[in-house]
Structures are given as structure tokens and as C-alpha cells.
Amino acid sequence: MKNKEIKILLSAPRGFCAGVERAIEIVEKSIQKYGAPVYVRHEIVHNKFVVDDLKKRGAIFVEELEEIQDKSRPVIFSAHGVPKKIPADAKNYNMTYIDATCPLVSKVHREAENLNKAGYHIILIGHENHPEVVGTMGQLPSGSIELIQNEIEAKNYNNKSNKKIAFVTQTTLSVDDTKDIIQILKSRFKDIQEPKKEDICYATTNRQMAVKNIAKQCDMFFIIGSRNSSNSVRLVEVAKKSGCENSRLIHSESKIPYNEIQNSNTIGISSGASAPEILVNNFIDDLRNRFTIKINEIEIIKENVVFKIPKKLN
Template structure:
């Protein structure tokens, strides 16, 4: 896709301070998932099949497709030709690897290890006879994957505080809660508090389920708003849960507006007229190149000064599956 040529305003451009949130962009789980597809293509050539978008960013998906990745929604779209099949970072129901094994497919699991942790946690609660209240968004692939680790009826979805106040789990069973990894930290804390008040003794995870990257990126957004960001731009896809949550967090933290864009060409600088201090971040599945596009777009209309706002440093890295480990 060709980007439009930069358009410079005639005359002096207004000054704009951009507070650049850190951490932002790719997390360790996203980086690992993309590397799995790239390494599979390098070792085995094209095509490499990927069930669902490997991460929720169409530019990442299009880039991998250009290298030979073929994205499908279900295994029945994949021929029995022995080619590698990658499961996305969001995780899959247990039925998917079971079907792949039945068909003797060569599979590579790109599920984020922190999502896998939630799967194992849900299984342990179920094994102990607990009914699980899963905090998450209906239809999100991660929620579908987590609920798919359990027998039908073993978990009940709780999407928000309102549902937490009214949910009616099966009577007579001990309860446990777990959550999607990409939720709002504050919203989840509210839901958990309601569940704990309604169901004393409900078990929770030994360590919170919302992943470090989600927590850090939300804290960074609060940091740039606290530093005076009037508007926050979030680079990310509309189907990316963690990106949408960042925009919500910005508004709740006090920004007068938050704008979700997928790349620089989508940004209308005219909509920022009168804004002197802008916040900029990116969801965990958005590459840094798209952040740079947004900065370039802003420079077409403003005299931009960039200031980094760092709230945490991330040094976590996840290993590739054994089948792709360095030989």
C-alpha cells in the first residue's frame, strides 16, 4: 500500500510536543509468534499455514502473507500435504490440536506462554472440582481458546462489572476466577472485587492473569496523560483487545480524546488543531514502524518535539518451540 506524499503546510507550523509512551508495541509473546512463522518459512519454505491471524495486526499478517504464509480460520481449509501449521498467539481450544493430531499434521504452537499459563490454571481449577468464572470478552479468540480447554459448562463468562453483579454460577460448587490476558487492569480489578464480595472464598490465580505487557502499556498511557497529554493516539488494530483497552485507559485517565489508528495515513492532523501536547503509544501487536509513520505524519503539519515517558523496562523473551530451536 502506497502512502500519500507528505503535505507541508505553508508558513510556520504550530509546535506540538509528543509524549512517546514506553513500553509500547510488540510484547514478547507477539515477537515469538511472528518469529515462529518466519522461522518456519525459512526452514520449510512456502506455504506455511496459520490458523487465524497470528496476531491482531493486518500489516503484520500481510507482511507474512507476502513471504508465503497462508492464513485460514479452520483446519478443514488446510490440505493434508504435510506443510507446517501454526496456531496463533491467542491460543486454541483443545479440539484444534486434537484434530491436527488425528490428521497427523506438523503443528507449531505459537500460543503466548502467558495465555498457556491461563489454560493450565483453568484446568487445575476444574480438576479440583471448581466452577470457573472467566473474565473476558465474548468471541475473542483467547476466550474461545481458554473455554475450549474445559468440558462444556465448566466455565461461565463474565464480561464486565454489570455481569459480575448478576452472574449465577451452578449452585453447590466451589468457584474460581481467571481472566483474559489483555483486559483493562482497572476494569478487571473492579470485576474481581464484585465477585469476591458476592462469593466469599472464590479462588484466584497465584499471579494475576493480565500479562505484564498489558499492565505496562496501560501504566505508560496513564503516565503520558499525567504528563499533560491532551489527546492520545494509539497505534493498533480495531480487533486488537489490548489496543482498544489503551484508548479506554487514556480517556479514563483524563485525556480529552483518544484515537485508534492502524497507521500514519489514517491520522487526520487537522483533527489535532489546538492540541499542544499529544500522547503516542502502540498496542502489543503493532510494529514500531507504524509508530514512526504516525510521527512522520504529524511532522507534515506540526513542528514536533518528541519526549520519551518510560514507566518500565521489559527484558522478557520467550523461546521458540523445540522444533524450531537453533540446531
């Protein structure tokens, strides 16, 4: 088996985005500053490897503030953002909290609030129950923002509010799918207000473009990332739609399909914005143990975005 030569097209950019790097650094710096344990509400980013590593260092992950026994310990809010009620609850508990919400998600929150103040009824394009969607909807009074998940819902949407309407989007959606939903809304509601600058974040857009760029040349495509990571799951869909039907997610419990790889000549590899590069390297090492591999990294754009961490941690 060893001698089969397989060409790997390594997609770039891939892996961690600036918001994820910042969120992980916030947890690490909080542990340094306050000692262990520090609490984190919801997985800081959607990746088991990252979460397990931070657990070893002294982070305790909870879903709700009520679960925190020792309220004198600090709590960190995840990169996906939280409803307004959560910081308010933390204040009522007299808890120290650090907000690791990605600045690009915070931008969508502020946008939604400003539109609401300006008298708009808001449509959020996104996936139900995703923590980012829960956080964005939780910025506004109940009933002033509605979720649309797909083209069918966009076609059937009817504005019962009698207000002007505007839309915002989750930051980790498929660029193409979202474009189609927006098209439908714009054709149905001529005056719909759109974001000044697109809400889908730079990292999601770049990773999808990079995958699209090479998918047609691949017999199989592997995205390293977690099942609950929206941007990773979207990358698999993008690879399929862009010409590589046999695309799949490699997560912490995946079995690597060596037999299918054996029958391939070229495979593509990328990783979601919350997947550390070590997981990509481990996957490539696994392949190297069985095949002769030739790696060609194809980078479409250089990323140099960095987000500052909160002053209180410096």
C-alpha cells in the same frame, strides 16, 4: 501549517511484547525450515501490517483447519491460543503443527485445567468471541467454565453448579475494569479462588500504566494498533479514563485528524502489543511533514522478557 509546534509525549513501554515477538519469529522460522507455504490458523497476532508482511513471505492464513487444502504443509496456531480440540484435529489429519500460543496465555490454560481437576467451577473474565477467550474456554469440558464480561454480569452471576468457584482472566483486559469486576465477585462469593499470580500479562499492565502516567498532560492521545486488538482498544479506554477524553485508535484505514492535531499543543502516542514500531515511526513522520514536533519519550519501566521458541524450530 508547518510551523505550529507540537509536543509529543511518547509512551514507553509500547508496541511488541515478548509473546508477539515469539509468535512472529515462529512463523518466520517455520517458513525457513519447511519452505512456503506454511498455514496459520487465525491471524498470528492482531495486526494487519504484520499479517500482510508474513503473507508476502509465504504464510497463508485460515480460520479453520478444514480450509487447508494441502494437509502435508505445517500449520501454526496463533499467539491467542486454541481450544484443545484443534491440536487433536491436527493430529487426526496427520498434520505437523507448531503452537505459537503466548506462554502467559498457556499459563491461564493450565491454571483453568488444574482448578477444574480440583473440583472448581470456573468463571473466565473476558470478552466474548475474542480468540483468547475461545481458546481458554475450549480447554475444559462444556459447562465447566462460564464467561463474565462486565460488572453487571458479575452482579447478576449466580452459581448454579453447586461447586466451589474460581476465576481466571483474559490476559489483555483493562487492569482497572477487571479489578472492579473481581471486587464484585469477591464481595459476593467470599471463598472464590483467585489466580496465584494475576492473569493480566506484564505487557498489558505496563502499557496501560505508561499511558495513564501521561494522559492528563495531553490534548489528544493516539494508540497505534488494530481494531480487533483487545489490548490496543483497552489502551484507548485507559487514556480516556485517565484524563484525555480525545483519545483514539489509529489503525490501517484511519484518516489522521490533522485539523484537530493543529489545535493541540501536546499529544500522546503509544501502541498496542501487536503493533510494530515502524507504524509508530510512520505516524510521527506524517506529523513531522506538517508540524514542527518535539518528542519526549517517557519510559516508566524497562522490559526484558524473552520467550524461547519451540525446540523443533532451532
